[in-house]
Amino acid sequence: MAELLPPLKPIPIKDRLSILYIEKGGLDVLDGAFVVVDKSGVRTHIPVGGVACLMLEPGTRISHAACALAARVGTLLVWIGEAGVRLYSAGQPGGARADRLLYQAKLALDPDLRLMVVRKMYAMRFGEEPPQRRSVEQLRGIEGARVREMYKRIAKTYGVEWSARNYDIDAWDKGDLPNRCLSAATSCLYGVTEAAVLAAGYAPAVGFIHTGKPLSFVYDVADIYKFETVVPLAFRIAGRGTGNPEQRVRLACRDVFRETRLLERIIPGIEEMLSSGGIEPPDAPEDAVGPAIPNPESIGDAGHRS
Numbered sequence: 001m002a003e004l005l006p007p008l009k010p011i012p013i014k015d016r017l018s019i020l021y022i023e024k025g026g027l028d029v030l031d032g033a034f035v036v037v038d039k040s041g042v043r044t045h046i047p048v049g050g051v052a053c054l055m056l057e058p059g060t061r062i063s064h065a066a067c068a069l070a071a072r073v074g075t076l077l078v079w080i081g082e083a084g085v086r087l088y089s090a091g092q093p094g095g096a097r098a099d100r101l102l103y104q105a106k107l108a109l110d111p112d113l114r115l116m117v118v119r120k121m122y123a124m125r126f127g128e129e130p131p132q133r134r135s136v137e138q139l140r141g142i143e144g145a146r147v148r149e150m151y152k153r154i155a156k157t158y159g160v161e162w163s164a165r166n167y168d169i170d171a172w173d174k175g176d177l178p179n180r181c182l183s184a185a186t187s188c189l190y191g192v193t194e195a196a197v198l199a200a201g202y203a204p205a206v207g208f209i210h211t212g213k214p215l216s217f218v219y220d221v222a223d224i225y226k227f228e229t230v231v232p233l234a235f236r237i238a239g240r241g242t243g244n245p246e247q248r249v250r251l252a253c254r255d256v257f258r259e260t261r262l263l264e265r266i267i268p269g270i271e272e273m274l275s276s277g278g279i280e281p282p283d284a285p286e287d288a289v290g291p292a293i294p295n296p297e298s299i300g301d302a303g304h305r306s
Contacts (some may be wrong), residue, residue: 014039016051056079062077115136189229237249
């Protein structure tokens with residue numbers, strides 16, 4: 001009698017392929033693995049747990065079995081609009097851990113601790129310490145001015161005519177080419193960043209610079225890596241101006257994420273920026289009731305379901 005296979009468990013984010021896009025097909029499970037079946041019946045297998053994020057474009061259907069498998073192996077499912085211009089919904093591959101969620105919330109709610117984290121984010125993004133005695137609002141203004149100059153400088157490097165970051169999600173095709181390429185590129189970055197935030201056990205909505213959005217913390221973290229990864233890529237492709245730029249952007253993002261070892265860096269980067277607050281994650285109260293069934297050990301990240 002054949003031995004049963006061991007139960008599926010998440011593998012660390014850093015060991016995965018970053019992102020895959022699926023459109024006009026059905027995502028299901030066959031022989032224990034993801035499989036995409038197109039309208040002509042052609043099947044394409046996707047490695048179980050080997051992808052950090054699956055982006056589901058219009059025309060995609062997904063089965064209950066595929067959603068359940070994604071949750072078990074820690075693959076984030078994101079339902080998006082064409083070319084990633086809109087994000088409709090996301091299925092968590094794990095979720096916030098109570099200790100890390102409380103830690104993140106305490107840092108965000110205390111004005112002094114929040115300022116320390118924002119200053120660290122500024123230092124990680126620009127490679128230098130921010131000016132002393134500045135509020136979060138003042139640092140945001142300084143950051144905005146630097147970012148606008150960085151856009152102009154990178155656009156000039158690739159011979160792209162650039163006015164400002166501006167687009168209308170209700171009139172996507174009317175936007176200029178550089179903005180469309182940037183939007184497609186940042187959607188890729190936000191997808192893998194959200195997968196990493198969830199895998200680390202934090203809440204995407206509890207931001208420090210950005211607030212009031214479901215992905216505020218994702219935007220905070222992604223901004224640290226944006227100008228070394230997806231912005232130069234987007235302007236380079238916009239400068240060439242050939243057909244189907246959004247598709248070429250997405251393929252190039254996969255390559256640049258691998259080349260820069262981005263998935264290996266995001267979770268340690270989150271820990272570094274939050275540790276700047278100088279506090280530790282809280283211990284559970286002594287009178288707290290522990291789990292009746294202890295969580296099994298897993299090689300996945302802290303926020304992954306075992």
